[in-house]
Amino acid sequence: MALVEHELMEDTSSRLSEAMPGDFLELLKPRVMSLVVFTAFVGMAVAPVTPHPLLAVIAVLAIAVGAGASGALNMWYDADIDAVMSRTAKRPVPSGRVTPREALAFGLVLSVMSVLTLALLANLLSAALLAFTIFFYAVIYTMWLKRSTPQNIVIGGAAGALPPVVGWAAVTNTVTIEPIVLFAIIFLWTPPHFWALALFKRGDYERAGVPMLPNVAGDANTRLQIFIYSLLVAVSGVLPTVLGFASLFYGAVSAALGICFVWYAWKVWQDAGRDEKLTAEKQLFGFSLLYLFAVFAVLLVDSFVLKIWG
Numbered sequence: 001m002a003l004v005e006h007e008l009m010e011d012t013s014s015r016l017s018e019a020m021p022g023d024f025l026e027l028l029k030p031r032v033m034s035l036v037v038f039t040a041f042v043g044m045a046v047a048p049v050t051p052h053p054l055l056a057v058i059a060v061l062a063i064a065v066g067a068g069a070s071g072a073l074n075m076w077y078d079a080d081i082d083a084v085m086s087r088t089a090k091r092p093v094p095s096g097r098v099t100p101r102e103a104l105a106f107g108l109v110l111s112v113m114s115v116l117t118l119a120l121l122a123n124l125l126s127a128a129l130l131a132f133t134i135f136f137y138a139v140i141y142t143m144w145l146k147r148s149t150p151q152n153i154v155i156g157g158a159a160g161a162l163p164p165v166v167g168w169a170a171v172t173n174t175v176t177i178e179p180i181v182l183f184a185i186i187f188l189w190t191p192p193h194f195w196a197l198a199l200f201k202r203g204d205y206e207r208a209g210v211p212m213l214p215n216v217a218g219d220a221n222t223r224l225q226i227f228i229y230s231l232l233v234a235v236s237g238v239l240p241t242v243l244g245f246a247s248l249f250y251g252a253v254s255a256a257l258g259i260c261f262v263w264y265a266w267k268v269w270q271d272a273g274r275d276e277k278l279t280a281e282k283q284l285f286g287f288s289l290l291y292l293f294a295v296f297a298v299l300l301v302d303s304f305v306l307k308i309w310g
């Protein structure tokens, strides 16, 4: 009888679910991580070396797997808050398609594999940086900052900004001023990128009890901070030219994109409370994605041209 009771009370999370491969793919946050991996690739491609093509492919794959793994660990830990937010409720863990144990094991195994791959096939510096990035996002941001401070995104943004540094280190075994500038661009870009979304997903974060800036500091304060960060984004975007590792062409394009970024942020600041559909906020979020992709894509083409003709 006792045995039957024990079996009935057994923790069902230890059983394997009937998850499909697509559910595990979703744990990797593929859409967000595609841009993360692109920035890592650009960090690698602008480095003043010509790595063996196989090393470059393996390093990009390792960073992609590490980024995805950190997404799986984030979804494992955040299942409780994801369950109450409309944007995230259908994710594999809160919807029960993947058990928490499976998500945790998946995230841990992929993290170890990605770091070991860089350590064995690239170098220890890039492996340590990747391990630190995964740790920073999965532990420091997800388990601590996200639930405890409205500055969560500002500090946590360091994790999202590190991939180009990892990419650069994988092929050069160094960290110099160039990848630090790429880090700065993404680091300063993260608050306007995320707070624009937080303004139109405010209800979600309120329900989940997550202290995102709009819920804690209020609407007007968030809009002003978005505007200030957007000015810093525009300035950081031209630094590669100012510091001499990108051309005037890159400088002109990134300056134009930076002015557009400031313009969208200005509209968010000025439109405060006037538009119920929050169009300006949605436009700024969309433009933030285009901005980062475009700045890194132009830098990639620029460095390619400079390497050939420079």
Ligand code: HEM
Pocket (backbone or CB within 6 Å): 031, 032, 033, 035, 036, 039, 087, 153, 156, 157, 158, 160, 161, 186, 190, 193, 194, 197, 289, 292
């Ligand atoms: C701590 C830093 C960051 C936070 C908190 C954050 C937050 C978010 C959130 C909540 C979304 C909406 C995702 C969804 O719809 O499920 C999003 C979308 C997105 N983010 Fe970020 N983000 C951060 C950094 C980054 C970085 C560094 C990149 C790329 C370099 C990035 C790229 C994207 C992309 C591409 C999307 C659109 C995804 C889609 O279309 O579904 N984010 N971000």
Ligand SMILES: CC(C)=CCC/C(C)=C/CC/C(C)=C/COP(=O)(O)OP(=O)(O)O
Pocket (backbone or CB within 6 Å): 029, 032, 036, 063, 066, 067, 068, 070, 074, 078, 088, 130, 133, 134, 137, 146, 159, 160, 161, 163
């Ligand atoms: C190489 C490597 C390890 C890269 C990691 C890069 C990184 C930290 C990306 C963060 C992007 C992201 C999805 C943030 C979401 O925040 P959230 O978790 O609060 O959003 P959610 O509500 O959508 O889960």
